[in-house]
Amino acid sequence: MHNKTLSELSTALQNKEFSSEELTRYFLGRIKQHDQSLNSFITVTEDLALAQAQAADQQIAAGESGALTGIPMAQKDIFCTNGVKTSCGSKMLDNFIAPYDATVVKKTNSAGMVMLGKTNLDEFAMGSTNETSFYGAVKNPWDLNRVPGGSSGGSAAAVAARLTPVATGTDTGGSIRQPASLCGITGIKPTYGTVSRFGMIAFASSLDQGGPMTRTAEDAGIMLNVMAGFDEKDSTSYEKENEDYTRSLNDSLDGLKIGLPKEYFSSDLNPDIASVIDAAVKEYEKLGATIKEISLPNTGLSIPAYYVIAPAECSSNLSRMDGVRFGYRCEDPKNLDDLYSRSRGEAFGEEVKRRIMIGAYALSAGYYDAYYLKAQQIRRLISEDFKTAFSDVDVIMGPTSPSTAFKLGELSDDNDPTSMYLEDIYTTSVNLAGLPGMSIPAGQVNGMPVGLQLIGNYFQEAKLLNIAHQFQQATDWHQQTPAGFKEEH
Amino acid sequence: MEWETVLGLEIHAQLATNSKIFSGASTAYGAEPNTQACEVDLGLPGVLPVLNKEVVRMAVKFGLAIDAQIDEFSVFARKNYFYPDLPKGYQISQFEKPIIGLGFTDIEVEEGKPIRVGITRAHLEEDAGKSLHEDYQGMTGIDLNRAGTPLLEIVSEPDMRSPQEAVAYMKKIHSIVRYIGICDGNMAEGSFRCDANVSIRPKGQEELGTRTELKNINSFKNVEKAINYEVERQIDVLESGGTITQETRLYDADKDETRSMRSKEEANDYRYFPDPDLLPVQISQKLLDEVRQTLPELPDARKQRFIEALALSAYDAGLLTADRELADYFETCMKAAENDTKITANWVNGELSAALNKENKSIAESPLSAKQLGQLVLRIKDNTISGKIAKQVFAALWAGEGDSADSIIEAKGLKQMSDSGELEALVDEVINANPGQVEQYRAGKTKVMGFFVGQIMKNTGGKANPGQINQILKTKLDA
Structure with missing residues (x-):
């Protein structure tokens, strides 16, 4: 059950292979079984989830269901949920229960999704290891002695360990992409303004953007269809027609122009990671893409x-x-x-x-x-760099993170926050420019996942998902499950 | 030494919108505490501000009324400081790019000597809530109903040189915001309040003295009193060899004194920066044109028209046009009086204003409609009644004793006697009854004329037409 994609789950629910309640109980069971070691959830909303599942089952029975009706998911505990604690990983909000839903929550609810609970995160999303959470560090399912990345580490670990089919994340400087990379899952940070920030507790308002964390690019597209859209409650939300982010998944990549910024492949890059990225790029060449070295001088x-x-x-x-x-x-x-x-x-x-x-x-x-x-001013220069690059190429690729997941305490104990800050070297510029960025599993180093980052031009999410999907059709890195989480239940 | 006072005002005008500047909550005054504050006003986590477009139109309207520079883009900024009645820990205001740039208005303290006061800028911001220090022994209550109420802060240049000029300027801005309908001007409810920047310098000196800022003055009277007190205080300090500290001072109206709130050193560093939750406000030419269409005739233009087209004195015109409702009342009244301007102006500025003042009523609360007063004026004009009788009719109308001047005149039989035969008989009667006075008159003591008129008025209860009486008397006595 836990390896099914969203569309497979939807089909199974429609065909009555199992009910939403059964599916929900299954994932709640996995959370009970595994989350003591992972600590990926701050709150598990069992009663609410079962109530939502039962309502979904009625909808399915009445033939009124949509593509996501009855499918379980988890919300990063930064999205306000009416009546359910929203802690943002902080002691400050340990007693905070919002009297409103974030727009993202409203949207997943109205799509009929079932919320299993709220996932752990670095306190107020500030961190790249998930160790700053008041509720304790999240463990990486691939190695429980290692961090899952941050700040959406709880969502990444939960999806990687198959405790939930999908989860939401937020990304201010890499908080979706870096944990996705370190946990071997797929995550997309859309163009700034695509997903409403209403009810998403603000870290840095001009950089924050919500997005899905999933196992496949297809799932990410389906989730983005629900999460994205203009919201009059968010003045920075972009007013445009809703689009189908899955529309281009199967387009050919023949003639795709990939830019590799030389600044992302400097001698500082771990050679093992570099070879994973090289191999991924070669895979794209096989799919018909051409490669061009570019420069983002202000990286x-x-x-x-x-x-x-x-x-x-x-x-x-x-x-x-x-x-x-x-x-x-x-x-x-x-x-x-x-x-x-x-x-x-x-x-x-x-x-x-x-x-x-x-x-x-x-x-x-x-x-x-x-x-x-x-x-x-630097922010404008960085945007200009990308603008110049995109006049030449369709997508920019490189590593998501300079390393695989590090050991718990490795970066946080030496009292040198700047070494943690440097983890964000490849991701922050995307937020500064407001561009869409994605991380997909591209290989492993010493049994730990390595993510490939795809950076697109403004509002090119469908294109990015197409590029990611084609890679996932040709490789199986995204289907790897960490040992200890493979068994049913 | 002779000192010169230099004054600048920062006026806060609450914009008369139905909902708040960044949320849909109501702005109505006087509701139960915290019943008009939604999650945005309460500053709960995750909520976001959405600009009420009406406040932009209102600010633009003000900008056009003071001939101000209005740039295409203005920016909201966060002013960061902690206070319990400031829910977000910052106030959304404008800093570097205010919606309204440099403009001006003219004031007059001495007739015929207008003074131009520059208006540096006007910017939009949200009001804070209120801290309630009474009734909560040892604690403070917070009412956030006012939080998020839209304000236009209007900052003048230091162009005023006396408290009288400051009051005239404040009255002028009050008049403008009410004319253009963007603020109800209610000072008791705090809809219109000001801070005054006060400094003094030796007369003839170019350089400005150190200023103090007087906070939260909420009446015209108090502006004058607060400034007077502060100027005297500053002179005392300087003349006894001291120096003025740049500081914020609070005016205490009960004690009629100002006292220090915080010095420059203690002042907050507000850490202003552009609010990333709000896009820059764009003001298109189309919006400017649309708003310009809605601008009414402004006080200065109306005063000029009253002087030129209605032949009123500058004094009368000034009084009548200071308040838009009063000016509207006057014009309606004047039309009902078949375009009489002078008697109408006298009655509106005289009897009516006095009666309103006495009962502390605004023009909108006048028991006499403009039309009723106009009809009364008309009866004075066409000699149906004398001015003296008109006062009786006015009082009766004020007291609600009748619907119109005519019905009261009729019911009380106050119509002026203008029938010459009747009046001649009355004159004869008085002449015959007072031969002594007739003799005096004929001996050259023409002042006794007044005695005869008085007698006739007394006999007729004031109804005799005084002009006619005079004429008939003169003819008969001179014969």
């Missing part, structure tokens, strides 16, 4: 620019967590300042505090021009 500036802009926005976005109206409040505050400083001091973790401090500094009077404004 090296993306990390410093990102680590000014994202903290600056987060320092402001997280100000509402003040202990006044919701969330954590310290015991017996002596006065207003004490209420603020102790509530925030006690409830935010180290990484969140670090970024708030960096961001507040970058925005402060006298430093704004040197940091924030300069970073915005």
Whole structure:
């Protein structure tokens, strides 16, 4: 049951091979069995899931079902869910129950999907290892001593371990693509403005974008059909006609022009990863693509620019967590300042505090021009780099992450956050430019998955999914299941 | 030493929209605490602001009314600071690119000496909630009904030199925002309030002195009082050898004093940056043209028209046009009085204004409609009644004793006696009864004329037409 794709599950449900309730109980059972070791869920919503499954079964019986009716899924615990705790991985929101659904949640609900629960993440999505979560680190299903990546590490681990067919993620600097890469699954971060940010707790508003985390590109397209669309509640959502993201899956790649940025293949790149990427590119040549070396000269500036802009926005976005109206409040505050400083001091973790401090500094009077404004200028240069590149090629490819999953504590214990920040070297520039980016499983190094990153031009999600799907038709990396999670139940 | 006062005002005008600037919640005043705050106003996690388009039109309308520079793009920025009644920990405002750029308006303190006041900018922002310090022993209550109410902050240049000029400017802006219908101007409810920047310098000195900012002044009277107090305070400090600290001061109307709230050093670093949740606001030529179409005749233009076309004095025209409703009332009244301007102006600025003031009523609350007053004026004009009798009719109309001047005149028999035969008889009667006075008159003491008129008025209850009486008396006595 757990290896079926969305369309296979849908067919099976329509054909009454099993009911949505049976399917839901099956995945709830897998979560019970495996998640103590993985810690990929913060909240499992068993009762709600069963109620949704029963409603879906009635819809199916009445012949009123859609493509996703009755199919289980998991929401990253950054999407607000009416009546269900939305913690964002933080002690600050451990008691927060939103009185509204995020637009993404509204959409998966109205598609008839069944929410199994809310997945773990780095606190407020700030991290690349999932170790900053108040609820503890998530383990990588391929090696329980290793991290799943972050911040959507819970969603990535849950999908990789087949605890849910699909999950949602969010990506501010690589938070969908990097964990997808490290866990051997498929993830797409759409063009900024494609998926509504309403009800998605903001980390860095100008960079945040939700997207699906799935096993196959086809599933990603089906999920994106549900998640995407203009939302009047999000002023940065892009007003355009809805499209079918699966429409081009089977197009031929003959004549596809692939750009390989030389900056992504410098001597710093781990040679084992480089050879996986080379092999994947060769596979594309077999499929009829031509390869061209390109340059994205400002790639090296993306990390410093990102680590000014994202903290600056987060320092402001997280100000509402003040202990006044919701969330954590310290015991017996002596006065207003004490209420603020102790509530925030006690409830935010180290990484969140670090970024708030960096961001507040970058925005402060006298430093704004040197940091924030300069970073915005770099952002424009990075966008220009991509614009130039896309005048020549259809898609840009490279590694998603400079390494495979590292050991728990490897990057977080040495008190050197910058080494963790460098994990985002290939992903942040895509967010800075607002482009769509994808990671698909492309091979393994020492038994750990390696992701291939595909970067497309604005609103070229259908094209990216086509390119990913054709690769998945020719290879089986996306079908590899981590040992220990292969058995039914 | 002779000191010169330099003043600039920051006026906050609450825009008269039905819903808030970034949410659909109602802006109505006076509801139970926290009943008009939705998840966006409460600043809950994950929610996003969506701009109310009406506020853009309103701001543009103001910009056009002050001949301001209006750029194609303006940007919302976050002003970051922590306060319990500021739910998000930042206020969405505008910083580097306000919606309205440099404009101006003219004020007049001395008749015929207009002063031009520059308006640096006007920007859109959301209001905060209210902290309630009473009734919660040792704690503070927060009411977020006001949070997210749209404000237009109108910032003047330091172009005013006296508290009187500051008041005139504030009244002028008040008049404009009410004329164009973007703010109800209700100062008691805080819909229109101001901060004043005050500094002094030795007369003749170019360089500006250190300024203090007086916060939250909510009446015309208090602007004058607060500035007067602050100017005196600054003079005292400087003349006793001290220096002025740049700081924010609060005006306490009860004690009539200003006191320090925070110094420049303690001031927040607001860490302004463009709000990534909102796109830049684009103002198209089409929108400008559309809004221009909706602009009414503005106070200055109306005053000029009243002076030129209606031959009113600058003083009368100024009084009548300061308030759009009053000016509308006047024009309706005038039409009912068959286009009489002078008697109408006298009655609107005189009897009516006095009666309204006495009962603390606005023109909209006047018991007399413009048409009713116009009909009364018409009866003065066509000599049906005298001015003196008209006051009685006015009082009766005010008290609701009748529907129209005519019905009251009729019911009370107040119609002026203009029949010359009848009046001649009355004159004869008085002349015959007072031979002594007749003799005085004929001996050259023409002042006794007043005595005869008074007698006749007394006998007729004021109804005799005084002009006619004078004429008949003169003819008979001179004969």
